[in-house]
Amino acid sequence: MPDIVSEIASYLRRLFPICRSITGEGNRETLRILQELVPLKVLEYPSGQKVYDWTIPREWNIRDAWIKNASGEKIVDFQRSNLHVVSYSIPVHARMKKRDLVEHLHFREDLPSAIPYRTTYYKENWGFCLSHDDYMKHFRDDETYEVFIDSELKQGSLSVGELTIKGRTDKEYLISTYICHPSLANDNLTGPVLTAFLARELLREKTNFSYRVVFVPETIGAIAYCANNEEAMKRIGTGFVVSSVGGPGKVGYRQSWQKDSVVNSVIEETFREKGITDYKVYPFDIHGSDERQYSSQGFRINIASINKDRFYDYPYYHTSLDDLDFVSAENVAFCLDLHVAALRSLDRNIVYRNLSPNCEVMLSKHGLYETTGGGQLPVFGTRNRQDLILWLLFHCDGTKSLWEISRLLDMPVGPLFDLAEELAKRNLLVES
Ligand code: ZN
DSSP states (O other), rough: OOOOOHHHHHHHHHHTSSSSSSSSSHHHHHHHHTTTTOOOEEEEEEETTTTTEEEEEOOEEEEEEEETTTTSOOEEEETTTTBBBBBBOOOOEEEEEEHGGGGEEETHHHHHHHHOBBBBSSSSOEEEEOOOOHHHOOTTTTTTEEEEEEEEEEOEEEEEEEEEOOOOOOSSSEEEEEESSSSSSSIIIIIHHHHHHOOOOHHHSSSSSSEEEEEEOTTTEEEEEEEETTTHHHHEEEEEEOOOOOSSSSSSOOOOTTTTTTHHHHHHHHHHHHHHHHHHEEEOOOTTTTTHHSSSTTOOEEEEEEEEEEEETTTTTTTTTTTTTTTHHHHHHHHHHHHHHHHHHHTTOOOOSSSSSSSSSOOGGTTOSSTTTOOOOOOOOOOHHHHHHHHHHHHEEEEEHHHHHHHTSOOOHHHHHHHHHHHHTSEEEEEE
């Protein structure tokens, strides 16, 4: 059996060249490949469908695109990098001078060897992206260029991958990632790859909670998914957006919109358990990724993200330099491990109710009283097992999760998970 790092590496390599966008065959091909790992259902939402304040756009597909110079030589070629074409470019075939062409050319003087990534989803336009080096080398004022974009915009659909993993209870967590970026590695091919491996891991475990795992094009896909699954999504309280998880930089996490929400402390505790002390913390921001939709007023899901080189934070962001040399499968595997550990904690974050709320439980009757009466002294700061049993019975009133109780007790949650399970087996606590 191949080790997970080489498995991840092979999926990164296979998926990287595919031209993805917010719709189109590239997205379906991506989901088909990920179906090798997990049984994703592919949902298709039709062009023109109203989804809240938005409308699903026409489906975009592209076969080829280039710019030729006067001697017929291709100086910009989509076949060499799909970043060369502005995503959602309308078809064009024309001859033009540099002065007319230049408004359709995008490059970055500050990063002269990089091809930038540009899109024009909601404004009919076309364009090419190229490195500033190539622009300086190939474009002259007196020359006429032939431009060609063989693309198509049609009434089609927007594709979403979905997997629902049934746990012991119907309470769900959301795991969402986006599949709309073409050949860009950290942001965001590493996202869907990690998510597929994470889903495979969850499928292998017997989980307490259920999991809704979605692969959507960013923004419009998340909006479309919310609109088409409104009731289910409104029941979800917590989740992750998986993005930018393969870069060489520091580990960090973006907090969910409620700073004191459980998911944020779960992540911090996970980092602590893994010995990660030097990490970045990003507060919730209105310019984030799909948590903008999931945390909006109607849904208010607490969405956090664990990153390694978060988007915006590295200079190669949204350029051809964010490629397979920038990321590594080891980094993705490392972040996968963090996601798995954080979800294992969340999966045990159950809300219990004390079945005997009226006065104290008689511990000795249940074999939980450790010594002869009178010998126990309350010791602050070093609570023993019996103290914790009493605290659990005191706090478990059907409203507080074990994480919340651990914070009230100012202690790590781990011992409470085990103890609560034991009390549930003895019919002293019940999940509520
Ligand atoms: Zn991006």
